[in-house]
Amino acid sequence: MSITASSPLRAWRWRRTLGLALLVLFHALPWLQWDGRQALLLDLNARRFDLFAWTLWPDDIGVLLGLLAVMAVGLALLTHLAGRVWCGHACPQTLWTRAFDGIAQALARVLQAKLARPATQLAWLLLSLWTGITFVGLFSPIRELVTGAFDGAWSGWETFWVLFYAGATWGNAGFLREQVCRSLCPFARMQPLLTDPHTPRMLYDPR
Template sequence: MPSRLHLHVVPPSAAPLPRPRAALRWRALLWSALLAGFYLLPWLRWEGRQALLLDLPNRRFDLFGLTLWPQDLGVLLGLLAVLAVGLMLLTNVAGRVWCGYGCPQTLWSGMFGWIERSSARHLRRPALARAVKHLAWALLALWTGVTFVGLFSPIHDLVAGLWPPAWRGWQTFWVMFYALATWGNAGFLREQVCIDLCPYARLCPSLCDADTPQVHYDARRGEPRGPRAPGQGGVIQRGRGLLDPVSASDYAFRAAHPALAGPMPNFPEDRLGDCVNCDACVAVCPMALDIRSGPHPDCIACGACVDACDAQMRAWHFPTGLIRPASPNGVQQHARRWLRPRTLAALGTLLVLLGIGVLRL
């Protein structure tokens, strides 16, 4: 670990700041649309039948007008293979966008968290807030279980059997199983599901390379962090410039590990970086990470810390982009390569699978 604590800066003209990034205000709309699509999916009709119904007892799969029978199992497996390879290609090119924007664990954890915050904000009595929260969680989890089983059993018959109870044994078991799984995973385990249980999260590092975007904190611009009086401007505006990479990494490490590296020295306000140490990025992270300590394999790239930091930068009249998506090569100012070995392997496999599917049809 470097031991020097003095500032080494790069002249402002030699270190342009990244372009401002618009806030992802559509994230909540996207999550709402995906959740609404899931709950509405079993109710869609196609030619007088449920549009998507995996009817296991009758060995018939209806997929929006396409009917698959047991002898068509290869078609279903092919569709699953195409989706799996497509996810691999997406991960290599765009990073963990599936985790941040489409994963059911992310969507339901966000919904359960919103219910928890809303009940605590609107109900002053903690006991009442907890009761309302768990009641809402239970109802949402139960309806999630009903909706999921409704993809395997006609949804109209399933809902009609809610009261008086008329479910079969397997329907009751799977509704309660998925209700309890939703309640436990989204209400209590949350990020631990991604860290300890999700196999896709373990595979992601092997699918990514030096040109795959990930959330990055610009330590050269942000360090040394600390509170300051308003009105001083960012490091470029007041001419301090960016730190050299070694000093920036040193300060970021010391801020993240004070017990190991010792306390940071006191810097005058005009030598501080653009990070005001507000911890807004930490507060909004669904994985409870501090991205300023360096790229983390458990980061799901949801962009919440990016938006929170950009909001703070605008409030302080600093340029946005202190935390931003960037590839390791992009951080080093290297040109991005679009045709890489893993990209070509995933793209080639996807094209082969699609070609086989076209020939089969």
């Protein structure tokens, strides 16, 4: 009985740890340095993609497409062999929704109800804004981007995309939540094509 009771608890702790690690990794990626430059930078203006030790130029587009194809095939194979592992543990929609829930629960424990709600919304907005900056920082040098936030040096496109991804994060993780998976996610529509009778599936205990 003790093993049965503790197993879901260990699995839940493992899942939270993995989710936190993936969130930290995402937000840390633009800040990584390699040989004196940003390690991961898809600089569209300079037509130069820096991927750690690699530097890809426009005539290397075949290599980039090959990497994308390998990742797509890997995701399809993972889904075929292990089921909804991506959706349940690594999908950005899952990670940020879980992070938003954790913020709301933590603030509800330490603040009164009338203060917890506005504090939660503010915390969500701050996390969403930092997420937007981080994502744009993969396409524009992150150090210059953060510095520009304080001295008003952002270009119109940088401002638009930071606010766009911040708004998308806040709306998807804070309000649409599972509706994104049910109605908007194309991968969820493709999953039945990637499974067979031997693929692990989610089952719900009727109790």
